[in-house]
């Protein structure tokens with residue numbers, strides 16, 4: 001997964017996963033992944049709009065966590081790019097309401113969404129990294145959307161760094177049971193993969209959001 005370890009087979013409910021013996025991250029084997037049409041159909045069932053108060057509160061909390069992150073200069077953030085904005089780009093709409101210059105991109109629903117010339121100040125990736133079929137490629141996409149020195153915020157649920165815990169808890173984990181979730185990171189795995197894309201992990205906001213900086217020299 002991180003490019004260092006070997007994938008050890010892990011069979012869960014007849015689904016073939018690989019557990020990296022270096023970083024402990026888990027990926028579903030490609031032949032067991034949904035095809036593009038199946039995946040798109042699942043995403044269309046998510047009804048995530050700003051009109052839903054609970055969902056809006058969740059987005060506000062995600063943004064506030066990032067903007068209040070220690071060491072982040074809030075004033076330096078104007079241009080925000082949402083990577084994987086989904087069928088109804090609610091986060092892009094909310095960012096616009098809050099005065100940011102916001103754009104989004106989605107491989108299924110907005111494939112022609114364009115980034116900012118020179119890169120965004122902040123790239124958001126909310127509940128998207130667990131869908132990455134090729135995590136290093138995914139993180140390179142995030143890195144490429146940010147300006148050098150820019151911030152990348154990735155929200156995903158992590159596996160335990162304790163391998164025995166992963167082997168015990170992974171089969172029944174609710175996060176695993178969404179068939180579009182194919183990549184599950186440990187903190188170490190997340191850090192190692194991001195590093196290969198020129199990103200340094202700065203810390204987390206406490207609500208499953210991990211903050212990275214795009215290095216100025218790769």
Ligand SMILES: [Zn+2]
Nearest residue numbers: 001002020023
């Ligand atoms: Zn690994």
